Amino acid sequence: MSRWIEPVTLEGEHVRLVPLKPSHEAGLAGAVCDGELWKLWYTFVPQPHKMRAYIDTALYMRDRLGAHPFAVIDVKSGAIVGSTRYFAVDEANRRLEIGHTWYARRMQRTALNTEAKLLLLTHAFEKLDAIAVEFRTHFMNHASRTAIERLGAKQDGILRSHQVSRDGVLRDTVVFSIIQSEWPAVRANLNHRLDR
Template sequence: MSRWIEPVTLQGEHVRLVPLTAEHEAALAAAARDGELWKLWYTFVPSPDKTRAYIDTALDMRDRLGAHPFAVIDAKTGDIVGSTRYFNVDEANRRLEIGHTWYAKRVQKTALNTEAKLLLLAHAFDKLDAIAVEFRTHFMNHASRTAIARLGAKQDGILRNHQVGRDGVLRDTVVFSIIRSEWPAVRANLNYRLDR
């Protein structure tokens, strides 16, 4: 059966995105330890002992829902430094979301993240012919909200009491998107930032 999003590796100068597999478990656990990312209450990064369950869930989303999870590799060192995913795939309407993104602390706010987003967006708009790409984040995750806006995404709105967090706290979700007509300007912005 043909799928809209087939397994793909996306390669740049700073980052390589490869299809996530169970073999990435130990390296992902090590990446999460860099900054103890699972302790952030407003986002979800697996603790080292829950990395396998995280991967299993991502692969289940791939198989049942057409998602495409990636392991994020630092192209300079070859180290796995995080994960990201195409998900909430709506093939009929050519929409998808980029999310479940997290990086080891040492590569946050670097060219690696900028280039990863450029590769994901280019594949979505140029290869998959997406009409819109969405991003969502916790209202309290101010760093993520700033980073998404810096990409050139526009805030669509806030879904109030959208989800129940693992600690039982209700999450307000901020929704952003980039639509096809905005993609050339977003691409130019990301290339400019990479060149600097």
């Protein structure tokens, strides 16, 4: 049976996004230790010893819900430095979300992140013919909100008391999107940022 999002490797000058596999566990466990990312209260990043369960959940979402999880590889070093995912896939309406994204601290706010988003968005809009791509983040995750806005995404709204976090705190979720007609300007912006 054909799926809207088939397994694909996306590669640029700085980053390679490869379909996530169980064999990526050790690399991801090492990457998450750079910055102890699991300690951030406003986002979910797995602890190193829970990486296999994280991968299993991502692969379940792939097999049952049409998602496509990636391991993020730094082209320069060949090291696995994080993970990202197409998910919340709505094939009938040609919409998807990019999320479950985290990078080792040393890779945050680098060309690798910018290029990863450019590759994901290019594939979504130009190969999958997506109508819209969403991004969601915790209201208190100001760094993520700023990064999403820098992409050129527009804020659609805030879902108040949207989710219950691991520690029982209610999460307000900020929803952003890029729609098909905005893609040329977003692409130009991302290419300009990479050229700098």
